[in-house]
Amino acid sequence: MKMNRHIGLALLLILLGALILLNKFGVHTGHLMGYLFPVAMIGLGWLGLKNGKSFIGFILIAIGGLTLMVKLSGLIAIVLAIGLIIYGFSLLKKKSNVY
DSSP: OOOOOHHHHHHHHHHHHHHHHHHHOOOOOOOHHHHHHHHHHHHHHHHHHHHHHHHHHHHHHHHHHHHHHTTHHHHHHHHHHHHHHHHHHHHHHHHHHHH
């Protein structure tokens, strides 16, 4: 099989379609389906930007990005908390080296 740039898009579309069908037939796909729509909006916005439709592309990317950030807010909060803890320990370590 010759690899070209359309194979990746085709495989992605097949995967997304299979996930939607599995969900409709009652196979629990978890929270993955909740992330599908915002990621698809970002992808369509990028495709719009690539094809010269910059206004609609930016709108789709912004709405998809905001929706995805809301869905990932728990993970973002955990990463922020870990970063604050690490930064706090680094401040303590620097202060103890001064004396």
